[in-house]
Amino acid sequence: MDYTRQELMAIATGRELRDGELAIFGVGLSMLAGYFAQKNHAPNLMAFTEGGVFGSTPVGGLPWGIEDNRISANATSFTNAIDALCVLVASGRCDVGIIGAAQIDKYGNVNTTGIWAGETPWQAGRYVLPRVRLNGSGGANEIAIGCKRYIIMAAHEKKRFADKVDYISSPGYINGGHDRQKYGFPGGGPSAIITTLGILRPDPVTKEFYLDAYFPFSSIEEIKDNTGWDLKVSPNVKVVPEPTEQELKNLREVDVTGSLRKK
Amino acid sequence: MDYTRQELMAIATGRELRDGELAIFGVGLSMLAGYFAQKNHAPNLMAFTEGGVFGSTPVGGLPWGIEDNRISANATSFTNAIDALCVLVASGRCDVGIIGAAQIDKYGNVNTTGIWAGETPWQAGRYVLPRVRLNGSGGANEIAIGCKRYIIMAAHEKKRFADKVDYISSPGYINGGHDRQKYGFPGGGPSAIITTLGILRPDPVTKEFYLDAYFPFSSIEEIKDNTGWDLKVSPNVKVVPEPTEQELKNLREVDVTGSLRKK
Amino acid sequence: MRNKLITMQEAVAKYTWDGMTYAHGGALPVGSDSIAFGREMVRQGRKNLNLISNCNTQQSNLLAAVGAIKRIEVGFAGLEVYGFANGLKRAIETGQTIAEDYSNGAIPLRFLGGALNWPFVPAGGIMVGCDQQWCSGDNPDEYPATNKMPEITDPFTGRKVAVFSVAKPDVAAIHVTMADIYGNAIMLGTEWSRYELSRCAKKVVLQADFIVDTDCMRQYPNLVRIPGEVVDAVVYWPLGVWPQCSVGVYDSDEEHMFAMNAAFKTPEGTEEYVQKYVLSYNTREEYLAMIGKEKIEKITNNPTTFLMDPYRKWIKSDDEIKELEGRAE
């Protein structure tokens, strides 16, 4: 079948969402994945954006931002950031969220703030300037602390999958184990990391992410080679099912402009 | 001239309001006094209610409540209670407010919660039930702590003007002097108590209310007789000017149903 | 999203129970409130309620009058220009209902804090230094009370500041002017604290004057301050705020406001009122007949009706609604 890694990543992410859930998507890939799920198998998924755009579906292709006209054309309610991010998400009320990551570590902590050349703040004991400044957490921090579970999407490259991220923008399981409880987060933490190569899930006790499944075109070895820590592999490791024709059709109807088809 | 005590009380209260001020009125008498001022001499008075009804004037007579149709028919904005009472009033942003009182003391503290038969809570050291349960503070507490200044309207009767109120629902100057600063209230406190007999104002230092002016049909003696503490009288005590014809006309246009004309 | 339109009887049976923490909304004492929902609670005999009323209305006045309120957290206990709320006043004075007093700003802040899942909400000076801080109905023997509004130290200035506990009622019944079958709702007039209430309650039931098509929401999404995402059930009950007013739809019934409140002065008057105005109808049609055609004409002809004009074309007919009620998911 003809599909891209990005398309399978979006479909695999969409498969994590269930009908009737209250869900928040970030911009870009995660939004496509979410609306794909709504179109494909979860028609009663209640989706909203961090701007408080409720009840809408994208019109004319991938929205440039989570409040632009492509997502605002058929909304049933417009509220605001506090309503969406704090009242519905950080409060612990939202079932599921999807976020992206520039850098991610074995406990699912996400860095979207900066890449340091030499010493990171936690190594240097001071907040030195990053070599590459990224975007900051946006609303991903609220999703990470508050959603009952959330899914992280990331391109599977060694430089992105670090033993320890340079900077925690949005918390996964911090240092693993019961760390989230220590900080009092209402949400349950990341339930999966879905990459361009496969699916990682957290160990129920240690919360270290292990390889749960790989894509048909990938392999355990390729994934281990592209992971910056010694990735454990599930004894029941699976191959992610290929997209069905129906799934691909539905995804491409959401991704009108074909942004995921660029390999 | 033919006017009632209540009418002069409303007019004297209205005279305290200045053009261009941001003002909040309670229900009943205080609302009539406020809208009288807007009609009479303060056309740019920006009035709102504790429900967040902005830019309106009463239609068809005294509103039965501060959100009923008589005050909602020509509003320019409807927001909400937190916006009006907390964001605009308790914050210290509102210039002036008007509240009523069931019982009031020499430091301008207002009781609208209950009248005790025997020992009050502060005497008993416990919260015994009141003999007569009143309405509670409503939004008057926010007006009392937050407005830059506020005006109290009350029927001048000995049982209402107490040395110390049974229960402080809305703070005046508490125990006088700098007590408001001690509690960190952003607002300046009550600037006047306007009664059915005259006008009381706070001493700049002690904050004890003294008699500043009496109504043409009243007297210093009548007022002292109807006050439950030894009321001091200003050496410059004045007679409150009678309502002008224009004032009465404007008040009665606001008080369509003539609720203040009942003597 | 699922069709949430159910009948009033079903809604009260499913979403209320004895001993629950119930909040009603609620635009101040004489405005929009889910009063018909409260009548149905009396019909179904609910009791021992822990009520959160930003303001008393004729709903809480009725529930108190029949002795259904064990405890009330309230910002204003009266009926504004209509006077004291006799049912609630009597219940508090006789000790049947424990009153925990707050101000009208404090209650919605406590809703907001609940909506945000905060551990407490800063008081910002509200109720500080007053008997409302020092008198606690829950803890009458402690004066000044220390736990109703405990003090903490502001870490930025070192100053002491008081905070409130947050509110998370089990169920809120909220009056809205218009709702679609999914629970997207538009309020006309002040929201009062209905926005915050719709977010802090564990379950939310809407009582709507009109059921409208979702196209109305898509034309006016900025008016939909309560999206269906936070709503559990929708009930259609025309003139459901009567005898109070619903901005844009009907005015107060001044005559009934006074009569109802006068009845609540005594248990006997209350019993008579309940027989006549609470137990006397079963359907919406019977309810409207009870109010009377003449009265309805009078109160629906008022200076705010133009506010409804933009939305009339989306209003669903009673027949459509009946069919939709049968298909709730």
Next chain:
Amino acid sequence: MRNKLITMQEAVAKYTWDGMTYAHGGALPVGSDSIAFGREMVRQGRKNLNLISNCNTQQSNLLAAVGAIKRIEVGFAGLEVYGFANGLKRAIETGQTIAEDYSNGAIPLRFLGGALNWPFVPAGGIMVGCDQQWCSGDNPDEYPATNKMPEITDPFTGRKVAVFSVAKPDVAAIHVTMADIYGNAIMLGTEWSRYELSRCAKKVVLQADFIVDTDCMRQYPNLVRIPGEVVDAVVYWPLGVWPQCSVGVYDSDEEHMFAMNAAFKTPEGTEEYVQKYVLSYNTREEYLAMIGKEKIEKITNNPTTFLMDPYRKWIKSDDEIKELEGRAE
């Protein structure tokens, strides 16, 4: 209420100054923001700004690119699908701009806390346990930072909870879809944090796509989330969010979004952009001519325009507006 309609030049001259704390609003990176106001700030040479951006937009990107931002508090520093914001990225990486990072929920909570005049605002877990809590741009030598999100003890449970400082910018320039001359304003699309911003800023200037008659507000008072009571000045600037989008009015200009951001990669590109798109016009007419008729036709024909339909009859003509601008009080 007074007529507050003034020209863009007057508004920027009167309400902005070097070294001020300025906040712009602001519906996320690529939506409604007062970008024309920011262009005029560059035209008038403002510098040393302490900026509060719930999100970066092309306004903060431009101000950062020209070196006008000394410090920024920001929740999201990019341009969503358009990529990194090159002007702001360059300013932070070179150390010209100090970045104090917050999340997208934290900034509006800090606005809300400022609006409520609270001493602090509870974090509710936001940013806790993250480098956003521990890294402070203002205090880079302290890691973990203790004063950016200090901890206090919840008096109800004894648990440690973190709080934020509140925000009270000197001036906020806020984009709205419609305003009347008194400052009553309607936003279409997400408010994002514009409601909170309009209440926490010491002065508020509105930049409106349309000036409408106050009758529009009286028909739709529930849409007027920013009443004139909190507004100091109103500026009419059509297509003032360009190249970003204003829901109901115009779409993003995708081509210019990329070109503008590409220009900000270097000081030279920025200089060229400023010459061509910031200093090249003086009037609204010249501004529109700069965007170009064809482009305007393209972006004003978009799937959200029906959202403006109910309000068109109240829109004031350019001639009426010019006359009203001359009569501001």
